[in-house]
Amino acid sequence: MSATIARPPAGLAPVGGERPMAADRSGGQWWLLGGVAAELSERLAVPVGFIRTLLVLASFAQAKIWIAYVAVTLLLPRGGQRRPNATNLIAVARVGIALGLVWGLVGGDLSPTQGLLDQSPAVWITQCGVCLIGLLALLATGRPASERDVVRDRATVRAGLPVAGLLAGISVGVILLPSVRWERVLEAATVVAGLVILLPGRPGRAADRIVPAAVLAAVTIFLAGAGARLDGGVGKTQVSPTSPAAIAPSYRRAVGDLTIDLSGLAGQPATVVLSASVGIGRLVVDVPANAQVSLVERVGRGELYDRRGVHSGVDLRRSAVIGPIDPRTGRTLARPRLRLRILLSVGVGHVEIDQTGPDEFGAL
Numbered sequence: 125m126s127a128t129i130a131r132p133p134a135g136l137a138p139v140g141g142e143r144p145m146a147a148d149r150s151g152g153q154w155w156l157l158g159g160v161a162a163e164l165s166e167r168l169a170v171p172v173g174f175i176r177t178l179l180v181l182a183s184f185a186q187a188k189i190w191i192a193y194v195a196v197t198l199l200l201p202r203g204g205q206r207r208p209n210a211t212n213l214i215a216v217a218r219v220g221i222a223l224g225l226v227w228g229l230v231g232g233d234l235s236p237t238q239g240l241l242d243q244s245p246a247v248w249i250t251q252c253g254v255c256l257i258g259l260l261a262l263l264a265t266g267r268p269a270s271e272r273d274v275v276r277d278r279a280t281v282r283a284g285l286p287v288a289g290l291l292a293g294i295s296v297g298v299i300l301l302p303s304v305r306w307e308r309v310l311e312a313a314t315v316v317a318g319l320v321i322l323l324p325g326r327p328g329r330a331a332d333r334i335v336p337a338a339v340l341a342a343v344t345i346f347l348a349g350a351g352a353r354l355d356g357g358v359g360k361t362q363v364s365p366t367s368p369a370a371i372a373p374s375y376r377r378a379v380g381d382l383t384i385d386l387s388g389l390a391g392q393p394a395t396v397v398l399s400a401s402v403g404i405g406r407l408v409v410d411v412p413a414n415a416q417v418s419l420v421e422r423v424g425r426g427e428l429y430d431r432r433g434v435h436s437g438v439d440l441r442r443s444a445v446i447g448p449i450d451p452r453t454g455r456t457l458a459r460p461r462l463r464l465r466i467l468l469s470v471g472v473g474h475v476e477i478d479q480t481g482p483d484e485f486g487a488l
Contacts, residue, residue, distance in 0.1 A: 155266045157222050158197035158215035162268060194219055203269035210278040214265050217284070221339065225258045254349070257342045261335050284336035287317070291343070294354075298378045302357035306378065307347055307403070310354075314344040350424030350438070352403040352471025354378040368394040375400040377407075385410045386464065387480045393461040401469040408476045415462040417446040419477060427474035446479065 153162035153172045161179060165172035182189045197215045199208055265280075290313055298306050317337040347354070356376025365371045366388035375384060375398075382402050389396065390412035400407060411417050421428055423440040430442065448460035468475050 153268050155215070155218065155268060158193065158219045159202065159269065160193060160196050160200060160215075163200055163202055166269075190223075203272065209274060210281040211269070211272055211274060213281050213284075214277050217335070217339070218262060218265055221258045221261050221342075224342070225255055225262075254342045254345045257338045257345070261338045261342075264335055280335055283333045284339075287336040287340045290340070298354055299358050302355060302376075302378065304355060306354040307352060310344050311348060314341050317341070347403075347471065350471040351422070351469065352424060353401050353469070354403045356382075356401070356403075364388055368392065368396050371396055371398060373399065377402045377405060379404045381406040381408075383408045383410070385480075386415075387412055389462055389464075390414060390480075391461060395463045395465070397465045399467045402471070402473060402475075404472045405470070406473050406476075407468055407470050408478065409466060409468065410478045410480045411446070411464055411466075412462060413449045413479045414460060415464050416448045416460040417464045417466060417477070419444045419446060419466050419468070421468045421475050421477075422470070423473070423475055424471045426470060426472055429474065429476040446477070449479070 153159075153165060155162055156176070161172050161175040164170075164175050168175075179189070179193065183193075194216060197219055198212050200212070201208055202211050202215075205211075294306050294310055297304060297309070314337075317333075317340050321333045321337055353376065356378050358377075358379045360381040361377065362383040362385060363372075363375060364385040364387075368389065375382060380402070382400060382405070384398070384400060386396075386398075387410050391414065398409075400409065419442070421440075421442045421444075425438045426436070426440075428435045428440045428442060430444070435442075448462075466477075468477075
C-alpha cells in the first residue's frame with residue numbers, strides 16, 4: 125500500500141516553516157567597472173549597452189558623475205540582495221584600479237606628443253608592468269553577479285584589510301614620522317605580501333590574497349618607478365633663508381608643495397649648495413636674477429618648467445646653467461657674487477625654477 129504525499133501549492137510555505145527560495149534576480153552581464161550598468165540593466169530590463177552609453181555621455185558632460193558612480197557602486201545591492209555586502213567593496217576596488225590605469229596610460233601629465241614608448245625602457249617597462257597587474261586584477265574580479273561567490277568576495281575583502289591597513293598606516297606615518305623613508309617600508313611590505321601568498325593554508329586562500337597583493341604591488345611599482353621619496357612630512361610649506369648660513373643641507377617633502385625662496389640672498393658673496401625633493405607634489409625655487417645657477421632637475425612623472433616652456437612626461441631630466449643678469453640693465457654679469465648649485469627631485473608632480481627680479485623683492 126502506497127501513500128501519496130500532498131505538496132503545498134506554489135508560493136506557499138510547506139509545513140515546517142521553510143520558505144520558498146526567492147527568484148534569482150542576479151545580473152548576468154560581465155562587469156566592466158563596478159557592475160553598476162549590469163545591475164541597472166537587469167533591474168530596468170533595458171540593454172546594458174544603453175546604460176553604459178548614458179554613463180559615458182554623462183561623464184563627458186559632468187566630471188563629477190564619477191563621484192556619483194562610486195557612491196552607487198558602494199551602495200547598490202547586487203544579485204537580488206537586500207543590502208550591500210562584500211561584493212560592493214570588490215566593485216569599488218575595481219573602479220579605483222580602472223581609474224588608476226587610465227591615469228597611468230593617458231593621464232598623469234603625459235603630453236599627446238610624448239607618449240609612453242618615447243621614454244627610456246626602464247620607464248615604459250615599469251609602467252607596462254603596473255598596467256598588466258591592474259588588468260589582471262580587473263579580469264580576476266569581473267564576473268557577473270550571477271556567477272559571483274559571496275563567500276569568496278568576503279574572503280577577498282578580509283584579505284585586503286591588512287593591505288588597506290598598511291597603506292593607511294604608512295599615510296599616518298608619513299605625517300607623524302617625517303624622518304623615515306616610507307617608500308622603503310612600502311617596498312619591504314610588498315615583498316612580504318608576495319611571500320604571504322605562497323604560505324600554505326586552506327585551498328583557495330592564496331587566490332583570495334592575489335588581488336590585494338596585486339594592488340599593493342602596483343602602488344609600490346608606480347612610486348618606485350617615479351623615484352618618489354616619501355620623507356619630510358605632508359603639506360604646503362615655504363622657506364625663505366636670508367643668509368647662506370640659514371640654508372639647510374637639504375629640504376624634503378613627502379606629499380605637498382615646497383617653495384624655497386632664495387631672493388633674500390641677492391647680492392651676498394657666497395657659493396651655496398642646495399638639495400630639495402618632493403615625493404608627490406610641487407617644488408618651486410625662486411632664485412635672484414643676479415645669481416649664477418648650476419641646476420640639475422629630475423621629475424619621475426609630471427612636468428618640468430623652464431624658459432622654453434613646459435615639458436611633460438616621465439623620467440624628465442635637465443642640467444642647465446642659468447646666467448646672472450643685471451636687474452637694472454638686463455645684461456649678463458661677467459662676475460656674479462652669488463653662485464647657486466641646486467639639485468631638485470620630484471617623484472610625481474612638477475618642478476619649477478623662477479628668476480626673481482627687483483620688482484618682486486626690491487632693488488638689488
